[in-house]
Structures are given as C-alpha cells and as structure tokens.
Amino acid sequence: xxxxxxxxxxxxxxxxxxxxxxxxxxxxxxxxxxxxxxxxxxxxxxxxxxxxxxxxxxxxxxxxxxxxxxxxxxxxxxxxxxxxxxxxxxxxxxxxxxxxxxxxxxxxxxxxxxxxxxxxxxxxxxxxxxxxxxxxxxxxxxxxxxxxxxxxxxxxxxxxxxxxxxxxxxxxxxxxxxxxxxxxxxxxxxxxxxxxxxxxxxxxxxxxxxxxxxxxxxxxxxxxxxxxxxxxxxxxxxxxxxxxxxxxxxxxxxxxxxxxxxxxxxxxxxxxxxxxxxxxxxxxxxxxxxxxxxxxxxxxxxxxxxxxxxxxxxxxxxxxxxxxxxxxxxxxxxxxxxxxxxxxxxxxxxxxxxxxx
Numbered sequence: 001x002x003x004x005x006x007x008x009x010x011x012x013x014x015x016x017x018x019x020x021x022x023x024x025x026x027x028x029x030x031x032x033x034x035x036x037x038x039x040x041x042x043x044x045x046x047x048x049x050x051x052x053x054x055x056x057x058x059x060x061x062x063x064x065x066x067x068x069x070x071x072x073x074x075x076x077x078x079x080x081x082x083x084x085x086x087x088x089x090x091x092x093x094x095x096x097x098x099x100x101x102x103x104x105x106x107x108x109x110x111x112x113x114x115x116x117x118x119x120x121x122x123x124x125x126x127x128x129x130x131x132x133x134x135x136x137x138x139x140x141x142x143x144x145x146x147x148x149x150x151x152x153x154x155x156x157x158x159x160x161x162x163x164x165x166x167x168x169x170x171x172x173x174x175x176x177x178x179x180x181x182x183x184x185x186x187x188x189x190x191x192x193x194x195x196x197x198x199x200x201x202x203x204x205x206x207x208x209x210x211x212x213x214x215x216x217x218x219x220x221x222x223x224x225x226x227x228x229x230x231x232x233x234x235x236x237x238x239x240x241x242x243x244x245x246x247x248x249x250x251x252x253x254x255x256x257x258x259x260x261x262x263x264x265x266x267x268x269x270x271x272x273x274x275x276x277x278x279x280x281x282x283x284x285x286x287x288x289x290x291x292x293x294x295x296x297x298x299x300x301x302x303x304x305x306x307x308x309x310x311x312x313x314x315x316x317x318x319x320x321x322x323x324x325x326x327x328x329x330x331x332x333x334x335x336x337x338x339x340x341x342x343x344x345x346x347x348x349x350x351x352x353x354x355x356x357x
Contacts, residue, residue, distance in 0.1 A: 003307050005093075007070045008034040008054075008062045010083065012046045014097055015074030019050050022295035029303040030070075036062050059083060063090040070095060076168045077176045081106045084121060085113050093119040093306070098185055100319040102176045104327055104343070104350045107320045114316060122302055122312035123319040127186040127243075128193065129297030130264020131290045136247070136254050138288050139270065140194055144281065146250030151222075151230035153191045154244045155184035157260055159210065159236040170212030172354045178214030180205070181326055184234040187243050187263060189322050191232070194247055194254070197225045198325060200340045203332040209237035220329055252281060265293055327353045 007023060007030050009015045015037075023030045034054035037043040047055045056062065062071060063086060071087040072095040073080055081101040087094045088110075100123045101107055114121055127133070139145050157179075168174035175182060192198065203220035210216055217237065222230040241260035247253070255269040270285055272278040291297045301313040324343055330353040332339040343350065 003029070003303075005030050005069045005303060005306055006067055007032045007072055008036060008065065008068045009072045009074060010036040010059060010062060011074035011076075011097075012037040012039070012042050013074065015072065016046055016049075018072055018074060018095075018295055018299075019046070021293075022299035024050065025292075025296045026299055026303065030299065033068055034062060034065060059086070063087060063092070069093055073097060076174055077102065077182075078168070078174045081110065084110055088113050088117040088119055088121070091118045094121045095124065095302070096121060097124045098319075099176060099181050099323060099326070100316075101323070103352050104320065104323060104347070107316065107323055111316050111320070120312055121316055123314050123316065124295075124298065125186065125189050125314045125318065125322075126294040126298050127190060127262065127264050128314070129291055129295075129301075130262060130266070130293050131288065132256060132266040132268030133190060133264035134291050135266075135268060135270065135285045135288045136194055136256075139252060139254065139281070139284060140249070142284065144284055145252050145254070148195050148224065148226050148228035149248045149250065150228060151191055151195050151224075151245070151247045153184075153187050153230070153232040154242065155179070155187050155232075155234040156238040157183050157236055157241045157243075158238045159183075159216065161210065164210055164212055170210065170214055172213055175214060177326065177330070177353065178205070178207070178212070178218075179216050179234045179236050180218050180329055181214075183236065184218070184232070185322055185326065187245065188232060188325060189318070190264065191230070191245055191247075192321065192325070194245070195224050195226070195228060195230065197321075198230075198328075198341050199223050199225045200338055201325075201328055201332055202338045203329040204336075205330070205333040209235065215333075218329070218333070220332070251277065262293055330355070 035052050043055045070093045074097045164170045200223045205215035206217045217235045219233045242258040243260050243263035245256040253271045272281045327349050328339045331349045
C-alpha cells in the first residue's frame, strides 16, 4: 500500500520552513509536487533548492491538480479563509499556518465547510512538538502535578523596521493583529494545554516599539476555570529574544527553556515541591519518549493520522480556542474591562476583533 501523500506548498516565506523541517525530513511520507508564490524570483530559488519542478503563481492552478492530496497554505493571514475554503471545495486536505482565519465567525465557517468536505484541515501549532513540552504534558495529565496554582508566559521577541518593510505586516486588514496574534499565539496555546481553559481575563495592549497600526506590546491577567491565576506579557522590543513558561502546581514547578522559536524543546526544569518525591518525578520525566521538534514532529504525526483516517494532531477546535482567546484579549484591551470566557455566539467581536476606533 502506497502511503506517500502529495503536497503543494502555497507561499514560500514560512512555507520554506515547512519544506525544510517538515517535508524534507519525511520523504518516505510526503512528496512535494508543486510550489506556488507570487514572487517569481523566490519561487525559482526555493524550487531549485528543494528540487520541485512544478512552479506556479496561480492558486487556482494548484487546486486543479488532481494528483495533489494536500494544499499547505502559508500565505499572508488575510487570504487564509478564502484559500482554505477553496481547497476544501476542491477535495483537498488543508494545512494552514497561523492565524487560521481572522475571526470566530470565520473559524465557524471553516468548521461548517469541513463537515461536508472530503478533506480535513490541520492548523499549524508546531511549538507543541518538543520533548520538554511533552514531559510537562505527561506530568500534568498523569496527575502528578496536582492542582494548578499560577502560570506566567513571556514572549519577548525583537522586530524592527526591516520586518515591517513587508507591506502586509503591521496592519489589521492584512496581518489581522500584532504581537498577540502573530508571535505570542504559540506560547499561549502551550500554556492553555497545560493549565486548562481560561475563565476570565483583563488585558492591555500598546504600540510602543514600531510605527505600526497593530500592537507590539501586551500584558494580561488571567483566571483559569480551575481557579488558578496567570499572567502573560509580550513585546517586540526585546534586546534579545526569549519564550518562557513558568507553571506552579500543587506538587511541582515547571519551567521551560528560553529558546524563542522552539520553546517546547528541552531543557525544561521540573522541581518537586516535596524533595522526597523528586526521584519519582525524575523517573516520570525520563520515561517520556523524545519527539521530533516543530514542523518535523507535527508533520510526522499528521501523516500517521492521514494514513489511519484519524483526526489531525491539531484540529479546528484547537484553532478556535486559540482565536477565542485572541478575541477576548483584544476586546478586554479595547474596553479596559474583564472579559469572561467562553464568549457567547453573539459576542460583538465574533465577526472581527479589530478595534472599532
């Protein structure tokens, strides 16, 4: 039985990372048949680098290829929704970079389209793939950690004028948001995987680092459904770049490494509150099977799900949870008020989190 899945990658900015880390490391699982990008010079360069002969500037031409199983959407955020919907309508599976779409209403439209489509959508959350993060998940899900107490998440990165020289960046109508949506979304997803759902929050945003429309600094206070509390901070004005999670539970304190773009990777620190239980904790951590990092790991598990006919390792429900948090953060910052989750279906920001002023 031939289990190799064929792929077309659309958008060769972050799409090149999908090629380099994901598909090139799984040549026994995927075959990239086509590349699509509006920049013909980049199309030629990446095509030569990875030996992909079919190169086009037309997304419709990609959808018309009967031998393509998966369309991997890595284009600017404002066109994710129409491209995902078109790919589903063409009978393709879809991989889509973050943010999946630009509102909760858009997520719900994709969910509805997927229900009647042959293909399935896998949103990208590659930071979940890291052995340190998997150790933390094991500790929490096995019950060793006990009751959650408090959490902090810090996304302190650096972005300057050269980053925003790309015309679609830094604008609500094209990038759809700032540091909360484009950079910190990954760490906040990881935090919620470990701490559980958020019940309420209060947020502030500011634009202080760059002359752009969207926010480049943010902070929020959180209360989780468990009763635990948390904070998050994000900025694009760091002198260096770190991503850090620190989580305190009844029986253990967990701290990630600082690697900005792979915070799931080892080394993570796990300290038992009772020294007598440290050996037990160490044994549990040591029992976790290492995973391949980032796109390499996500694509490995994605292929296994496709072959088995199972849901993808990241689902539309995961993307919706992430974008509900984004909506609540922006709503709270705009109104300077506490926002409770889950948001009602008729929430005023369900159609767009863009500030009204």
